[in-house]
Amino acid sequence: MMWTPYIKGFKAFLQLEKSLSRNSIAAYLRDVAMLQEFYEKTYPTLSFPDMTLPQLQEFLASIHEKDLAAASQARILSGIKAFFRYLMLEEAITADPTELLEAPKLQRKLPDVLSVEEVEQLFTGIDHSKPEGQRNRAILETMYSSGLRVSEVIALAISNLYLDVGFIRVIGKGNKERLVPIGDEAARHIRLYREHVRNKMTPAKGQDDILFLNRRGSGLSRVMVFYMIKEAALQAGIRKNIHPHTLRHSFATHLIEGGADLRAIQEMLGHESITTTEIYTHMDRAFLRQTLVTHHPRFRK
Known part of the structure; x- marks a missing residue:
């Protein structure tokens, strides 16, 4: 089976046609490499058109035996399905055997969020006596105010700031742009950081054009933001498992709690599907029940 030319073509397809990020492309290629390894060991003489559903089910069973989490197995299956859709486009196969492949059932876990009070508490955990303190405060304020992913905040460009009208231009997944409101x-x-820290850096x-820089004048990494938020939470005495996405989850949850329109939240978060945004309505129901338990006399024990 001639894997190499099709894998190279698949990579180019993901880059040029789908405009996926480098990390997403690498994940898809790892999935296909696992499938290639399975077929080269189990069915070394088979060609693409002869692949069958039972064989692919065998592949999934082999993945399951590696004790991977259900979410990891589902992600691998998603990559394999994308590869077979590409093979269909290239007419390397006439039928897609992955159409009937079922992913493992996933429990939809609600993400951890901070209360409004805990968000304010998190901000107090930043050491403003250090030059990076003002930068870190600006990062956290921006992530919470606009619901940005960590990859979006570290790539935020000065030329994409329209603070005078209360908007920023964000480059999201797949290089898709969106205009997002930003709070006062x-x-x-951000202005304080630019005036007192950023403007003094080379x-x-x-x-x-990168807004947030490290001491050497380079853009920040995701890991740096992760550790910065962990440190701020520790200093603020917050015991929850905090990570960069927590502020994004908190942003969406607090909007839902305040009665914001789900479509507007979808637009601000840059979600392709409204289904992804709907997870926050489940969190809102939990919030509503907790409100009743706390404040309604008939719910109190």
Whole structure:
């Protein structure tokens, strides 16, 4: 079976046609490499058109035996299905045997969120006596104010700030752009950071337009933001498992709690499907029940 040309073509397809990020493309290629390894060991002489559903079910069973989490198995299956859709486009196969492949049942876990009070508490955990303190405060304010992913906030460009009208332009997944409102407090802290810290730095080559820089003048990594938020939570005495996405989840949840329109939240978060955004309605129901338990006399024990 001639895997190499089709894998190269699949990579180009993901880059050019789908405009996926480097990390997403790498994940898809790892999935296909697992399938290739399985077929080269089990059915070494088979060609693409002869692949069958039972064989692919065998592959899934082999993945399951590796004790991977259900979510990991589902993600691998998603990558394999994408590869077979590409083979259909290239007319390497006439029928897609993955159409009837079923992913393992996933329990939809509600993400951890902070209360409004805990968000304010988190901000107090930042050491403003250090130059990076003002930067870190601006990052956290921006993530909570606009619901940004960590990849979006570290890539935020100065040329995409429209603070005078209360908007920022964000480059999201698949290089898709969206205009997102930004609150007055976040805008204020960005201005303070630019005036007192950013303007005194010499950006590294190619980093002139990146808003948030490290001490060497380069853009931040996801890991740096992760540790910065962990440290702020520790200093603030917050015991929840905090990570960068927590602020994004909190942003959406607090909007739902306040009665915001689900479509508007979908647009601000950059979700392709409204189904992804709907998870926050489940969180809102839990919030409503807790409100009754706390405040309604007939719910109190």
